[in-house]
Amino acid sequence: MRRKITLKQIAKELDVSISTVSKALRNSAEISEDTREKVQAFAKLYNYRPNNIALSLKNRQTKTIGVIIPEIVHHFFAKVISGIELVANRRGYNVIVGLSNESFDKEVINMQMLANGSIDGFILSISKETLQLQDYHHFNETISQGMPIVMFDRVVNDIVCDKVIIDDTKGSKNAVRKLINNGCRHIALITTKDYVSVGRLRTMGYLEALYDNKIELDSDLILKMDDKQFSEDHLDALETEIEQLFARNKKIDGVFAVNEIYAIMAMKVARKKGLKIPGDIQFIGFTDGVLSKHATPSLSTVSQHGQEMGEKAATLLINRLELEEDEERFQTIVIETNLIERESTK
Amino acid sequence: MRRKITLKQIAKELDVSISTVSKALRNSAEISEDTREKVQAFAKLYNYRPNNIALSLKNRQTKTIGVIIPEIVHHFFAKVISGIELVANRRGYNVIVGLSNESFDKEVINMQMLANGSIDGFILSISKETLQLQDYHHFNETISQGMPIVMFDRVVNDIVCDKVIIDDTKGSKNAVRKLINNGCRHIALITTKDYVSVGRLRTMGYLEALYDNKIELDSDLILKMDDKQFSEDHLDALETEIEQLFARNKKIDGVFAVNEIYAIMAMKVARKKGLKIPGDIQFIGFTDGVLSKHATPSLSTVSQHGQEMGEKAATLLINRLELEEDEERFQTIVIETNLIERESTK
DNA sequence: TTGTACGCGTTATCAA
DNA sequence: TTGATAACGCGTACAA
Numbered sequence: 001m002r003r004k005i006t007l008k009q010i011a012k013e014l015d016v017s018i019s020t021v022s023k024a025l026r027n028s029a030e031i032s033e034d035t036r037e038k039v040q041a042f043a044k045l046y047n048y049r050p051n052n053i054a055l056s057l058k059n060r061q062t063k064t065i066g067v068i069i070p071e072i073v074h075h076f077f078a079k080v081i082s083g084i085e086l087v088a089n090r091r092g093y094n095v096i097v098g099l100s101n102e103s104f105d106k107e108v109i110n111m112q113m114l115a116n117g118s119i120d121g122f123i124l125s126i127s128k129e130t131l132q133l134q135d136y137h138h139f140n141e142t143i144s145q146g147m148p149i150v151m152f153d154r155v156v157n158d159i160v161c162d163k164v165i166i167d168d169t170k171g172s173k174n175a176v177r178k179l180i181n182n183g184c185r186h187i188a189l190i191t192t193k194d195y196v197s198v199g200r201l202r203t204m205g206y207l208e209a210l211y212d213n214k215i216e217l218d219s220d221l222i223l224k225m226d227d228k229q230f231s232e233d234h235l236d237a238l239e240t241e242i243e244q245l246f247a248r249n250k251k252i253d254g255v256f257a258v259n260e261i262y263a264i265m266a267m268k269v270a271r272k273k274g275l276k277i278p279g280d281i282q283f284i285g286f287t288d289g290v291l292s293k294h295a296t297p298s299l300s301t302v303s304q305h306g307q308e309m310g311e312k313a314a315t316l317l318i319n320r321l322e323l324e325e326d327e328e329r330f331q332t333i334v335i336e337t338n339l340i341e342r343e344s345t346k
Numbered sequence: 347m348r349r350k351i352t353l354k355q356i357a358k359e360l361d362v363s364i365s366t367v368s369k370a371l372r373n374s375a376e377i378s379e380d381t382r383e384k385v386q387a388f389a390k391l392y393n394y395r396p397n398n399i400a401l402s403l404k405n406r407q408t409k410t411i412g413v414i415i416p417e418i419v420h421h422f423f424a425k426v427i428s429g430i431e432l433v434a435n436r437r438g439y440n441v442i443v444g445l446s447n448e449s450f451d452k453e454v455i456n457m458q459m460l461a462n463g464s465i466d467g468f469i470l471s472i473s474k475e476t477l478q479l480q481d482y483h484h485f486n487e488t489i490s491q492g493m494p495i496v497m498f499d500r501v502v503n504d505i506v507c508d509k510v511i512i513d514d515t516k517g518s519k520n521a522v523r524k525l526i527n528n529g530c531r532h533i534a535l536i537t538t539k540d541y542v543s544v545g546r547l548r549t550m551g552y553l554e555a556l557y558d559n560k561i562e563l564d565s566d567l568i569l570k571m572d573d574k575q576f577s578e579d580h581l582d583a584l585e586t587e588i589e590q591l592f593a594r595n596k597k598i599d600g601v602f603a604v605n606e607i608y609a610i611m612a613m614k615v616a617r618k619k620g621l622k623i624p625g626d627i628q629f630i631g632f633t634d635g636v637l638s639k640h641a642t643p644s645l646s647t648v649s650q651h652g653q654e655m656g657e658k659a660a661t662l663l664i665n666r667l668e669l670e671e672d673e674e675r676f677q678t679i680v681i682e683t684n685l686i687e688r689e690s691t692k
Numbered sequence: 693t694t695g696t697a698c699g700c701g702t703t704a705t706c707a708a
Numbered sequence: 709t710t711g712a713t714a715a716c717g718c719g720t721a722c723a724a
Contacts, residue, residue: 052463
C-alpha cells in the first residue's frame, strides 16, 4: 500500500532538486521547457497532487469552513448546509460539519476541536442549551483569536459578528394575520420556551398580529414547550399537551405553531377530535420541511429559505476571510420569509 | 486581531527553547517542576492549543474522516452522518462532509479535494450518476493510494473495500410477504431504474416474495422511475406516473415502494381516488424517514437503521486506520432491517 | 535539566 | 536555468 507521492520523491526519481520540481509543476518561466515537460509527465503518471495539509501549514489557511449545527436530522439545517456547501465549493473551500446535539458541552468541544487550525472560520447556529445557559465565552474566545464567526437563525445580540437571520417576528405576524383574515378568532399558539430566541420572536409576532387586529389575548391559548430535542418522549409529551390545549379551549379555530412538527402534531390531534381542516380549524407552521409539503392535508408554512440562508452565510464568511484589512463593520442579513399556502388554510 | 499563540511565541516570552516548552506542556519528566509550572501557567493564560495542521503534517494523519453522500436533505443520509459523527468524535476524529448531489463529476472533484491530505479515509455512498456510468476509477485510485474507503448503502461489488449494507432483497421480500399475508393479491411495485443497486435488489425481493407465494407476476404493476434527484419536476412526473399506474390496474390492493416519497405519493393518489387505507389498499415503504411516521395514515416501512449504519461504517474505517499492519481482508457488514408496522397496513 | 537538530510537504527567496 | 535554504508549528531523538 503505497503512500501518496511527494515532491521529494519525484525529485529523487528525476535526479533534480525539490524546488525545481515545484517550479516545473507550477509552470514557472524559470524552468527550461525540457525539464518542465519531463517533470510534468512524471507527475501526471504518478498522479501527483500537492498535499493540502502542507499547504495549509505554509499558507496559514486551511480553505475549510467549520459548520456547527444543533442537529442534522432536520430539514432546515440540512438545507442550510446544502447552501453553505454550494457557495463554499464554488469558491474553493471545504466544509466540515460538527454536531452540537443541542448540548452546550458538545458545542464547546466541537468548536475547540476545529478552532485549533483545522478551519478558517465558523458558521453556526447556537444550541438550545447554550441559549438557556447564556454562556457565550467560547464564541467570544474564538472571535478574539482572530477566527471569524457567522451565526445563522439562532443568534444572540451579545456577540459581535456577522449574522444571517430571518425576520421571525414579521414572518409569524404575517402568518397569524393570514389566519385572522381567514376568519379565525381563537388562534392557539404552540411555541417553545422563551430562551430559544426564534421561539420568543415568533411568539411576539403572534402577539402583535392579535394586537393589530384588536383580538384579545387569551393566555390559555398559548402552549410553551420545553424541548431540548425532538426525542420520542418529547413527542409524546407534546401530544398530551396539545390534547389538553384543545380540551380547555373548545373554540379554537386556528393554530399557529413555531415549527413543523408542532403543527403536524396539532393537526393530528384536531383530526382525532373530528375537526375538519381547513373548514373547522386552520393551521400554519414555520419551516422549510418535507413534512409540511407531504402532510395530509398539506400544511401552510412560513418558509425560512434555508438554502439561501446557507448561501448568504457562506458568502459573508468567505468575503471576510478574503478581505485584506480587518473590516470592523459586521452585517446582519435579514432574509425575507414568505407564506406558502397549502391545504391547511382556506 | 491577534493570531493563535504558538510554542515559539511562548518560548520567546519565557526565554526558553521551543522544545522545553513543548516538553513542559506534555508533562515530560525531563523538565524541572519550576519551568513546567511556569510554562503551563503561561500557556493556560494565553489559552494555548497545539495546531492541528502542524500535528497532521508531522504525524501524517489528520484524524479526520471524509464523508461523501449524494444528498444531505434526506433523512436517511442525515441519520447515517449522525451515526458516523457519534463514533468518530468518541474516538477523536472529525468528520468532513462532501455532497456529490448525485453527480459523477462532483463526486470525483470532492474526493480529489479531500484525498490530498485532508483526511485519513472515506465513508461514502455512490451517486446515481456514477452507478449509471459504472465508472469507478476514482474509488480504485483512492484505494491504491493507500486511503481506505468504507462504502454504505449504495455499493458495488467491483470495488474491494469494507462495506456496510442492509439486506435490501430480504427487507423488501419481508415487506411484500407481509402484504400478501394481509390478503393483497395485486401488489404494485414503485421502484427506480435498475442501475441503482438498492432499487434493483429491492425489486428482486418483490419478485421473490411473489414467486414464493405463487402469485403471478404482472409487469403492468411495476413502475420504474428514472430519478436523478428529487426535484420538484420529478415529483410531478412521479405523481402522473402513479396515476397512470392506478388507471391501468383497477384491482391494486397493495403497494410496495422502494422509498418513502414514492409510497407517500402513492398514498396520496390512492386517497384521491377514494380508496380507503388500509381497508381497500395497503402500503409499505422503505426507509427511516420522518415522513412515514407523521403521514396520514402513518406509513409502514422497512427500517434501514441509518444511524446504526453510520456507526458501523465509522467503526470499520477507524479500526482499519488504527490497525498496525495492513489487514487485507475486507468485511461487508449486513445490517438487519425490520418492518415497522403503522397505520397503512392491516 | 535544557537545548539543538531534524523531518513532515510545500513554496518563496536568494545564491550559484 | 537550477539548487540550497528557510519557514510554516510541532514533537522527539540526541547532544550538551
